[in-house]
Every structure is written in C-alpha cells, then in structure tokens.
Amino acid sequence: MTRKKVKLEWITNDNARRVSLKKRRLGLSKKMNELSTLCGVNACAIIYGPNEIELTVWPSHDVVQQQLTHFQSLSELE
Amino acid sequence: MTRKKVKLEWITNDNARRVSLKKRRLGLSKKMNELSTLCGVNACAIIYGPNEIELTVWPSHDVVQQQLTHFQSLSELE
DNA sequence: AGACCTATCTTTAGACT
DNA sequence: GAGTCTAAAGATAGGTC
Numbered sequence: 386m387t388r389k390k391v392k393l394e395w396i397t398n399d400n401a402r403r404v405s406l407k408k409r410r411l412g413l414s415k416k417m418n419e420l421s422t423l424c425g426v427n428a429c430a431i432i433y434g435p436n437e438i439e440l441t442v443w444p445s446h447d448v449v450q451q452q453l454t455h456f457q458s459l460s461e462l463e
Numbered sequence: 464m465t466r467k468k469v470k471l472e473w474i475t476n477d478n479a480r481r482v483s484l485k486k487r488r489l490g491l492s493k494k495m496n497e498l499s500t501l502c503g504v505n506a507c508a509i510i511y512g513p514n515e516i517e518l519t520v521w522p523s524h525d526v527v528q529q530q531l532t533h534f535q536s537l538s539e540l541e
Numbered sequence: 542a543g544a545c546c547t548a549t550c551t552t553t554a555g556a557c558t
Numbered sequence: 559g560a561g562t563c564t565a566a567a568g569a570t571a572g573g574t575c
Contacts, residue, residue, distance in 0.1 A: 387552080387553050387554045388553090388554050388555050388564085388567090389554065389555075389566085389567095390566085390567070391501070391553090391554070393496075393497060393500055394500060394501070395500060395502075395503050400559090401554085402501070402502055402503070404554085404555095404559095404560095405501055405554080406501075406502040406504065407560090408553060408554085409494070409497070409501070409552090409553080411552095412494070412551090412553075413491075413494055413498060415551090415552090416487070416490070416494060416552095416569095417491070417508075418471075419471060420487045420510070422471055422472060422473065423469070423471070423472070423473065423474050423480070423483055423484075423487070424473075424474065424483055424487065425474075425512070426511060426513070426517070427509075427510070427511055427512075428508065428510040429508065429509050430495075430506065430507065430508040430509075431505075431506065431507050431508075432498070432506040433505055433506075433534075434502075434503070434504045434505075435503065435504070439504070440537065446538070449534070450535075450538065452509055453531045453535065456509050456511075456518075456520075456527070457528075457531065459518065460524070460528065465547085465548065465549045465550055465569080465570045465571045465572075466547085466548065466549065466570090466571050466572050466573080467549085467550095467571065467572075468550065469550090469570090469571070479571085479572085481542095482572095483570085483571080485543095486570060486571085487569090487570080490568090490570075493568090493569085494552095494569095
C-alpha cells in the first residue's frame with residue numbers, strides 16, 4: 386500500500402505474504418490498543434493462518450478466554 | 464490523529480469518544496478484512512463497551528462463534 | 542444523532558542490510 | 559529470516575451541514 390497501490394486480494398508471493406502478515410498483525414495490535422484505551426472499550430482478536438501453528442491472540446490468551454466466555458453467555462441470552 | 468495529534472489516553476468528552484469509537488471500529492474492520500484477504504488467514508474480533516448493548520463482532524456473529532469453538536479446542540490441547 | 546470533507550497523522554510495500 | 563528506511567497510500571480529529 387505504499388510504493389505501489391496494493392490490490393485487495395491474496396498475495397501469491399510466499400515471502401511477501403508472510404512479511405505482510407507480520408507487519409499487519411503488528412499494526413492491527415496497535416489499532417486495537419488505541420481503540421480500547423481511547424474509547425474505553427474491551428476488545429479482543431484471534432488471528433490464525435492455514436497452519437494452526439501461527440495462532441495469534443490479542444491482547445493475551447487469558448483475556449481472550451475470559452472475553453469469549455462473556456461473549457458466549459451473552460449469545461445464549463438472544 | 465489528524466488535525467491534532469491525539470494522546471493515547473481515554474477521551475473524556477462523551478460525544479467525541481463515541482464518534483471516535485464509531486470511526487475506529489469501521490477502520491478496524493477494514494484492516495481485519497485486508498489482513499484476512501491479503502494474507503489468507505482467519506481473523507475475528509469482539510469489541511464491547513461498558514454498556515453491554517454496544518457489542519460488535521467481526522466478521523459476523525456466526526463466524527465468531529465458530530472460531531471461538533475452534534480456538535477453545537486448541538487451547539485445551541496445551 | 543449521521544454523513545461528508547480535508548489537513549494532517551499513521552501505516553506499510555518495497556528496497557536494502 | 560529479521561530489522562531499518564522512506565515515500566506513497568490510507569486512516570482519522572475536528573469541523574461543517
């Protein structure tokens with residue numbers, strides 16, 4: 386998205402894709418962090434690649450677990 | 464962050480905070496969307512405010528539910 | 542409250558190390 | 559592979575209607 390406008394589609398080049406994932410994950414974390422502090426909300430994210438090894442949670446495994454439980458109890462009410 | 468550099472702290476003004484939350488949630492969704500398409504990964508997010516009415520999930524309630532289940536089954540393996 | 546605008550800040554693709 | 563750099567693309571605070 387910068388030296389060249391990027392198309393919103395799967396990056397075929399393996400290396401480029403991995404680099405992009407790494408960078409964007411970082412950027413996303415930053416944004417999540419900003420959102421939650423600036424606006425005083427709870428937020429969590431789960432990201433995982435095709436190979437289940439690349440699992441990333443934000444802000445932390447524990448918090449995610451907690452919020453999932455909360456979310457699911459809300460879901461049941463509907 | 465634009466006409467003025469914003470400090471990374473709770474926005475005290477109620478209206479400004481709500482507006483910011485709305486805008487940033489949108490921006491975040493966009494980023495999530497980009498991340499998942501560009502890099503071919505699954506991603507989901509849960510955002511909720513102090514009042515539980517403002518619950519937002521991405522990309523959809525159903526997908527989040529699905530991914531939570533997946534995540535929890537992985538967690539149990541550890 | 543909501544949509545649109547735009548100057549300015551932030552993110553990031555690509556190149557290099 | 560993992561950091562650093564940098565210009566271009568993208569996000570957004572504050573304003574207006």
